[in-house]
Amino acid sequence: MPEVTLKVLRASKNLSQAELGERLGVSQTTITSWETGKTTPNSKNIYELANLYGVEPTVIFNAVFKQKT
Template structure:
């Protein structure tokens, strides 16, 4: 599944229907920024609206995920519901991966903050202590940011 190919395909099909990004977004009940992100290959459509997107564009889920029109005679191994379930699993796994990264960053940051007071006495060790404190603080902030983003996306999609 190539996000850029899928995004280019969405843009082409949208333009064939003489729809703007805003019009497509309105039909799907989402923001036009989401459509723009899809078309630039920055992200994939959420599994919850894939069927509706395919209906609007007049394509199959398989074509959407492939990023190109398929020959109608091709034998498909999966039906649309199975493909949407696979897309949902992929999106859940990506969310879990980011959650694990966030937790690892927070734990690493706490570890660095714990180590920072152990270095003191000379100029070099004071510098090392300050560097560990600063890096630890930054890592924690990044971890908290990622965790917050996951929590908000979970709350919005629930």
């Protein structure tokens, strides 16, 4: 089973970085920064990502901080 990452979650919903950014009201650059670990989404965006992907917020949190559940 592949590691759950923000990129894997996004790809599972067939969304481009630009499309995801549009849905969340952030730039594509911001999505890239989250996926590469340069920056982390704030709590509001973590919850929005979880809702969009249909997962618990802890899944997003773990993906962001590369922790295993």
